[in-house]
Amino acid sequence: MNKQNLTIGGKELRSRFFLGTGRYPNPFVQNEAIRASDAEILTFAIRRVNLEAPGEDAILQHLEEERNFTYLPNTSGAKTAEEAVRIARLARASGLSDWIKVEISANEKTLLPDPIETLKATETLVSEGFTVLPYTSDDPVLCKRLEEAGAAAVMPGGSPIGTGLGILNPYNLGLIIEEANVPIIVDAGLGSAMDVTQAMELGADGVLMNTPVARAKNPVKMAEAMKLAIEAGRLSYEAGRIPKKKYATASSGLPSFISN
Numbered sequence: 001m002n003k004q005n006l007t008i009g010g011k012e013l014r015s016r017f018f019l020g021t022g023r024y025p026n027p028f029v030q031n032e033a034i035r036a037s038d039a040e041i042l043t044f045a046i047r048r049v050n051l052e053a054p055g056e057d058a059i060l061q062h063l064e065e066e067r068n069f070t071y072l073p074n075t076s077g078a079k080t081a082e083e084a085v086r087i088a089r090l091a092r093a094s095g096l097s098d099w100i101k102v103e104i105s106a107n108e109k110t111l112l113p114d115p116i117e118t119l120k121a122t123e124t125l126v127s128e129g130f131t132v133l134p135y136t137s138d139d140p141v142l143c144k145r146l147e148e149a150g151a152a153a154v155m156p157g158g159s160p161i162g163t164g165l166g167i168l169n170p171y172n173l174g175l176i177i178e179e180a181n182v183p184i185i186v187d188a189g190l191g192s193a194m195d196v197t198q199a200m201e202l203g204a205d206g207v208l209m210n211t212p213v214a215r216a217k218n219p220v221k222m223a224e225a226m227k228l229a230i231e232a233g234r235l236s237y238e239a240g241r242i243p244k245k246k247y248a249t250a251s252s253g254l255p256s257f258i259s260n
């Protein structure tokens, strides 16, 4: 079967796995998990990076140099559009990337994204030439507005960051995917390979995860499990599942190519 690669901001990606770099037990495990995930896009909080010398940074210096990663720095910690825009400009000025994950939350308890500030920041950063991937709530109207504002991909949450609760509203997510003309990446709240497969079978173009890999008992094995779940879910989506029915049909009947 012909598998189509994902393209974001004009860049063709071989992997649909977006991986966070925080909270691993140590840099060695982080590196092995990244390798096992086969992720190409790595995200990290800009506020945790030493922007004076990104090459010597504690997070980034451990990443294998031979692999060709695309960095997706994120604005986590920002509480307003103004703060997020300032952080993004700093990251670009220090040579990190002009790809930016807009992440704005004011509520420490839920870390849910602020929809209004997220839209404002997206509009500003798009107008400044950034490739913008906003992390947002799973609201179909808002996701459409972000697409119209020029987001290169839209990233609705499955559930709050770090909860591992999985996809709380598959109905909304299905609508978002159905309506979208840009890639939809499910970002945050996934906990297991089952959640990932569900996201991909709903038709998501990719998933972004950090906690379920970094905090697993064995992050390297979990990174591989998530990679396989992404591939299986995508393949199943492309193959087209059977419709759900209320009553049984004997599966031992004659094949349709004989009975017809």
Ligand SMILES: CC(=O)[C@@H](O)[C@H](O)COP(=O)(O)O
Residues within 6 Å of the ligand: 019, 020, 021, 022, 043, 044, 074, 076, 135, 160, 161, 162, 163, 164, 187, 188, 189, 190, 208, 209, 210, 211, 212
């Ligand atoms: C690293 C990052 O960007 C997180 O803020 C992201 O939203 C992932 O969430 P989980 O940690 O729940 O996978």
